[in-house]
Amino acid sequence: MSQLSTRFPGGRFTGLQRLLHWLMAICIIAMLFIGVGMVSTIAPKYVSLVTTHKTLGIAILILAVLRIVVRLRSGTPPLPRDLPGPMRLAAKLSHYVLYALMIAMPLLGWGTVSAGGYPVKLLWGIQLPAIAPHSDTLFTLLHTAHVTLAFAFFALILLHIAAGLFHALVRKDGVFESMAR
Amino acid sequence: MAQQSPGSSLTSLAVIAVVIAVIAGAFAYTGGWLSSDRLSGAKLVQALTPPTGPALGHRRNHAKGICFTGQFDANSNGTALSKAEVFAAGQYPVIGRFNFSTPDPNASDATSRVRGLGLQISTPDGAVWRSAMIDPPFFPVATPDAFYALLQASSSKEPDAMKNFAAAHPEIAAFGAWAGSAPWTPSYAGDTFNGLNAFLLVDSSGATHAVRWSLKPQAELKGMSGEEFAKLGPDHLAAEITARVAAAPQRWNMVVTVADPSDPTADPSKAWPADRKSVEVGTLTVDKIQPEADGPCRDINFDPTILPDGIMVSDDPFPAARSAAYAKSFALRMSEEKNYPRGDAAKEDTQP
Ligand code: HEM
Ligand code: HEM
Numbered sequence: 082m083s084q085l086s087t088r089f090p091g092g093r094f095t096g097l098q099r100l101l102h103w104l105m106a107i108c109i110i111a112m113l114f115i116g117v118g119m120v121s122t123i124a125p126k127y128v129s130l131v132t133t134h135k136t137l138g139i140a141i142l143i144l145a146v147l148r149i150v151v152r153l154r155s156g157t158p159p160l161p162r163d164l165p166g167p168m169r170l171a172a173k174l175s176h177y178v179l180y181a182l183m184i185a186m187p188l189l190g191w192g193t194v195s196a197g198g199y200p201v202k203l204l205w206g207i208q209l210p211a212i213a214p215h216s217d218t219l220f221t222l223l224h225t226a227h228v229t230l231a232f233a234f235f236a237l238i239l240l241h242i243a244a245g246l247f248h249a250l251v252r253k254d255g256v257f258e259s260m261a262r
Numbered sequence: 263m264a265q266q267s268p269g270s271s272l273t274s275l276a277v278i279a280v281v282i283a284v285i286a287g288a289f290a291y292t293g294g295w296l297s298s299d300r301l302s303g304a305k306l307v308q309a310l311t312p313p314t315g316p317a318l319g320h321r322r323n324h325a326k327g328i329c330f331t332g333q334f335d336a337n338s339n340g341t342a343l344s345k346a347e348v349f350a351a352g353q354y355p356v357i358g359r360f361n362f363s364t365p366d367p368n369a370s371d372a373t374s375r376v377r378g379l380g381l382q383i384s385t386p387d388g389a390v391w392r393s394a395m396i397d398p399p400f401f402p403v404a405t406p407d408a409f410y411a412l413l414q415a416s417s418s419k420e421p422d423a424m425k426n427f428a429a430a431h432p433e434i435a436a437f438g439a440w441a442g443s444a445p446w447t448p449s450y451a452g453d454t455f456n457g458l459n460a461f462l463l464v465d466s467s468g469a470t471h472a473v474r475w476s477l478k479p480q481a482e483l484k485g486m487s488g489e490e491f492a493k494l495g496p497d498h499l500a501a502e503i504t505a506r507v508a509a510a511p512q513r514w515n516m517v518v519t520v521a522d523p524s525d526p527t528a529d530p531s532k533a534w535p536a537d538r539k540s541v542e543v544g545t546l547t548v549d550k551i552q553p554e555a556d557g558p559c560r561d562i563n564f565d566p567t568i569l570p571d572g573i574m575v576s577d578d579p580f581p582a583a584r585s586a587a588y589a590k591s592f593a594l595r596m597s598e599e600k601n602y603p604r605g606d607a608a609k610e611d612t613q614p
Contacts (some may be wrong), residue, residue, distance in 0.1 A: 113289070117294075120303065120304075120586075121300055121302050122586070123303055123586040125584050182312070186451060199565075208388050221597040239285060242285070246274075251275065
């Protein structure tokens with residue numbers, strides 16, 4: 082611990098930040114799996130998967146907004162002083178992109194459903210307004226973006242997990258612990 | 263300080279690689295990329311595509327059709343079965359589409375035995391009910407997998423493909439008999455359209471009732487043979503319904519049939535006995551016809567799982583399979599918009 086604190090003086094994320102991080106991690110990974118799983122099947126569960134997908138996606142949007150507000154107010158613990166510059170940059174950039182995707186993915190999904198002229202119906206009879214006009218070009222644009230960015234999101238999350246484990250197992254520099262403990 | 267031998271660091275890297283590979287593998291499995299026999303909406307749509315390729319910009323099935331608008335007058339008889347607003351007495355706007363089953367939007371009318379009607383009813387509470395119904399009294403096959411097998415058999419070059427299919431799916435015989443003997447009506451206005459799939463209506467106490475629904479035409483039209491119908495011309499149906507509706511609105515009674523507990527709800531190839539309780543819940547009035555290219559039905563997906571609160575899917579596996587396939591067909595045709603130009607009417611509309 083004393084070793085850690087010399088290299089990594091800033092400590093950890095706040096309890097609320099850690100709670101949001103792990104809650105959203107589960108939700109987002111679940112969403113990516115539900116997304117590719119639902120379009121792979123015609124089984125009866127297709128209908129409930131799609132409804133769950135929309136509902137959980139909107140929940141992620143709300144959590145992401147909350148999380149960014151918390152992040153702006155609480156900031157982050159500083160990265161280890163000896164972390165090489167390129168890794169530092171990669172960490173910062175990838176985190177911004179992750180935040181952007183947490184907001185963009187649900188909005189694109191919601192926009193796709195709206196532009197397709199579908200009612201935006203979630204679980205428990207919740208009905209949301211359309212956020213885009215009914216339009217074939219807009220539908221195609223939003224749908225393509227939603228699907229393409231979903232795969233980019235997944236790739237980035239894999240990278241993020243690999244980086245986290247690299248900090249935990251190879252560098253042992255306290256970065257992993259700042260979120261995990 | 264966090265000193266590690268190179269060996270243990272290699273082990274750590276290997277652990278990381280394995281973790282990532284396991285997650286990626288689970289993702290690929292979930293997405294069906296490792297299971298070539300899993301049936302997706304995309305595969306069903308592929309199976310519907312003729313060997314000459316799809317008609318870009320058009321529905322992948324029931325491709326030839328024409329839009330209509332009108333209203334649904336609910337008489338409140340359905341409120342005992344469902345709490346959905348659409349059954350409460352009132353008049354609700356409708357967008358719909360007359361069509362017949364074909365992958366070719368230019369097919370001659372007499373080439374298809376199966377006519378359809380896509381229906382959307384919107385209610386003031388914001389709910390939307392979509393349905394796509396057809397005129398046979400039952401579906402040719404019992405399951406979505408069998409439908410896929412039927413599409414494959416009918417496009418197969420194997421001489422015995424259809425014979426083998428019929429042997430494995432004897433339910434198709436009843437459909438064959440209907441297709442061979444039912445009279446051809448000279449107008450959409452004389453056709454009965456059946457939802458065929460079973461749904462659950464939820465009443466205000468929360469109790470569910472398994473039902474199927476149909477639209478019964480008020481117009482009584484004499485049927486004819488297939489040859490006589492073919493003589494009316496390749497594009498008779500669209501011209502006929504346009505002229506007929508211009509002269510007078512056309513009406514259908516919506517009838518909801520309630521299942522007996524012993525009736526099969528998961529198999530649309532089996533009609534329920536004729537004496538089942540049926541409730542007339544309202545009247546569909548069609549008062550305007552518009553060509554599809556510029557019409558309001560063009561960009562609508564009549565997905566049968568788009569339902570208001572008070573109507574739910576049942577154990578019938580078709581609505582889910584159809585929803586998956588229609589979503590794929592819809593996404594394709596939306597992205598191919600340029601291949602299906604909008605007509606003059608759309609241009610006129612935007613002119614001052
Ligand atoms: C963090 C949020 C979200 C993630 C990670 C996500 C992820 C995905 C993924 C992986 C797919 C499958 C893409 C494919 O393989 O074709 C997908 C499809 C879809 N998503 Fe989302 N999604 C999110 C939010 C939403 C929301 C909020 C909605 C709607 C309100 C939505 C609506 C859809 C729809 C309708 C599809 C199916 C498109 C199709 O039929 O091809 N998504 N999503
Ligand atoms: C698994 C079985 C089925 C498959 C794969 C299938 C496939 C399709 C597809 C791909 C479309 C075009 C959708 C679009 O682009 O909007 C379509 C339209 C249609 N289908 Fe099916 N279908 C199936 C079962 C049924 C059943 C059981 C019925 C009737 C009870 C039905 C009635 C219709 C009608 C009326 C349309 C035209 C809807 C419109 O005007 O947009 N289909 N079908």
